[in-house]
């Protein structure tokens with residue numbers, strides 16, 4: 001039996017996984033593009049690049065925003081792990097994602113910093129987050145998106161100070177490109193304005209020490225400690241400490257020094273655990289995101305992709321890419337990720353096609369029925 | 371390991387037509403109610419509607435038809451085995467439903483006189499009302515979610531929990547990760563559809579069935595184990611649909627002037643779907659396959675038919691016919707019988723309910739294809755989804771709280787652990803399903819006889835032992851093990867009910883070679899099955915008239 005009745009146009013596929021999410025027979029799986037697989041924040045670069053190449057920067061920016069609240073930061077830092085994984089690196093040089101992002105962030109500011117509420121998420125549950133560093137802000141953002149009321153307590157006089165002034169060595173990780181460049185105040189301010197715009201209550205000059213944890217745990221439905229290196233809490237893999245207390249980022253006991261992006265990823269993970277806790281799921285429910293979301297590892301390039309000619313990265317004529325240069329650089333993306341039929345349970349009902357934003361998917365009637 | 375408990379007020383198992391409308395209505399009645407929906411697939415498109423429908427099959431339009439007339443029609447079409455109350459109530463509320471749906475923005479086309487376009491589908495009365503809405507399911511879901519219903523996607527209900535006879539919640543299984551979810555609820559609605567994968571379709575493709583293949587009788591199995599009754603399980607039905615693709619189009623074509631012909635070119639139906647029996651007979655007597663001829667119709671009619679088929683009702687039809695190089699202007703459409711299936715949407719099988727959607731278990735409701743309201747189609751799913759919501763809201767307000775029974779949870783956790791492994795297990799779940807569905811076709815469908823039902827017992831025991839040797843290496847495979855176990859239990863019910871009803875009734879749906887005659891004196895009754903200490907037991911239950919309580 002022909003094992004794939006799902007035909008995908010690799011030049012149009014955004015590897016967004018909408019088809020996998022909506023297939024009513026759990027028939028599909030998404031083969032991750034290597035960049036997204038390697039990216040600590042799981043950024044869907046393929047989608048962003050494809051939309052950029054297609055001349056749809058507004059949509060590209062929306063997609064970036066749906067992957068992370070820190071699009072502006074990534075434009076400055078780049079995403080070294082993702083660039084290194086890029087299949088193009090063997091064919092003329094990796095995609096210059098940082099430059100494309102930088103162009104996108106400047107061009108589509110309102111989308112990149114959109115407060116973007118989820119129309120269906122509402123809850124009367126409350127969560128306190130200690131620390132407005134990378135882990136704390138990421139978690140606060142993700143939990144707010146789920147509809148909870150969030151209060152962030154920050155000891156310093158300004159929000160996100162550890163991100164603003166990354167002291168040398170702090171938050172550095174070789175995998176992320178060593179010491180990250182510091183974030184321009186403008187980007188920092190816009191990001192914080194966005195988080196405040198989402199309704200996150202951030203209180204500065206509000207140090208919360210170990211001794212105040214119990215009190216917070218009584219007041220809030222859940223508490224996340226993300227106060228950085230200053231304190232240590234023994235948390236398990238999921239970020240759970242005890243009862244309704246969780247920890248993320250550098251304050252988790254017994255771990256190697258973690259980079260800034262890794263701290264954000266740790267905040268995202270703790271946010272998922274907290275959500276499970278508040279909704280009555282087991283803490284590890286869908287903690288294996290790959291399985292839960294139907295994602296698969298990259299298997300290597302297809303023959304057709306292997307056959308594409310080498311092509312070097314587009315050099316900007318000025319400091320930043322122009323629209324045409326960004327599109328031309330983005331069009332070097334090989335489209336390594338795509339959905340595939342894995343379970344042979346297709347009912348040829350077509351919701352997958354309907355939700356595909358680029359009509360990249362086509363369902364053939366299964367061979368036995370054809 | 372002790373699992374945490376998800377707390378809700380109203381748990382709905384199955385977010386299809388009935389489940390979504392129930393969520394929406396419960397929240398309309400009580401906006402702060404906590405409503406949770408376990409949905410095996412993804413709620414946006416999950417279920418039989420998937421992408422739209424071309425008709426609301428039962429609408430009693432004032433001045434043209436009414437509930438009394440519908441009752442007469444449905445009695446005639448169900449061999450008299452119908453409780454009057456539920457069918458009457460459904461027809462009675464159907465026009466209000468149509469008006470409500472128009473309020474959502476659903477289009478019901480009208481003719482040049484401003485009348486709804488109706489089609490004749492029942493033996494009397496034009497109840498079938500044309501509808502044109504490819505995004506019906508998405509519209510419904512949006513309404514349920516915007517009011518605050520919480521969907522839990524990719525979770526299939528596997529067991530109902532009871533606290534001293536009352537429903538107390540349910541256990542769900544994530545079909546990707548294989549993890550369990552325990553939910554405590556004061557009222558539960560089972561709306562998980564029929565049993566679509568009962569025998570194999572002619573294409574031999576496991577999922578090439580007419581009804582939505584995600585519906586595997588899970589609701590029947592859960593309700594039985596919780597103490598509710600199921601009925602009509604001997605009504606093993608199949609329909610005549612497009613050869614191999616098993617997609618519907620008969621009514622769409624015939625009501626627009628198509629002719630159904632036997633192999634000699636003799637007309638069986640024209641203009642009205644009024645002789646399904648003759649069509650089936652032609653097939654069984656060797657005058658098949660029967661065809662639908664459209665080539666005599668004017669181009670505009672053919673376009674109209676193509677439009678409906680290729681947009682609202684299974685749009686993939688277009689690819690199928692193109693692949694087989696069938697142009698309705700030149701070629702006929704070949705019809706063959708589909709696989710057999712059990713369901714209350716098109717047939718009589720379902721969890722026993724009354725006109726309040728109640729089952730024999732307090733706090734447990736059932737609606738849609740999983741419930742026993744005869745041939746209720748989409749209308750029944752919607753009307754009884756609404757009724758179940760109204761009743762559940764009342765029940766939740768009036769009744770005291772429930773406790774989660776630890777021992778039931780533990781028992782289910784142990785079974786889960788035993789099933790979720792591949793070590794030393796050597797049977798592939800797809801092979802087991804295929805073999806089981808073949809045996810169901812061999813022994814449990816017409817012509818039936820006691821000898822066949824006896825032979826089935828061997829296979830039933832064998833398959834339940836085989837289930838212990840099925841390898842489940844991931845959540846997806848594990849969910850198939852649960853599905854197949856549920857199909858098997860439904861097959862056992864069908865065998866028991868089929869053997870119990872010692873007469874023939876409903877034409878092909880229950881034809882016994884050892885009791886070839888219809889026997890109203892002894893069998894004008896329901897056959898209801900319940901589970902007693904793990905054993906299935908059948909009993910006769912009387913048919914209720916209007917104004918009488920349904921015996922659950």
Ligand SMILES: Cc1cc2nc3c(=O)[nH]c(=O)nc-3n(C[C@H](O)[C@H](O)[C@H](O)COP(=O)(O)OP(=O)(O)OC[C@H]3O[C@@H](n4cnc5c(N)ncnc54)[C@H](O)[C@@H]3O)c2cc1C
Pocket residue numbers: 383384385386387388389408409410411416417418419423424425426427428525526527528561562563564580581582584585586588589618684715716737738739740746747748749751
């Ligand atoms: C192809 C086709 C065409 C039809 N055309 C018409 C028509 O034109 N007019 C008409 O009136 N009727 C029509 N019908 C009938 C009508 O669609 C059904 O009667 C109605 O949709 C049934 O609704 P339901 O809610 O009971 O089931 P469904 O809508 O099928 O919903 C069941 C839901 O339960 C989920 N589920 C199953 N098991 C579990 C579990 N264990 N746990 C959690 N969730 C579960 C499924 O994923 C699904 O989403 C048609 C049916 C089909 C299949």
Ligand code: SF4
Pocket residue numbers: 022023024025026027028345346347348349350351352353363
């Ligand atoms: S056609 Fe339906 S079953 Fe098949 S892959 Fe698409 S959504 Fe899934």
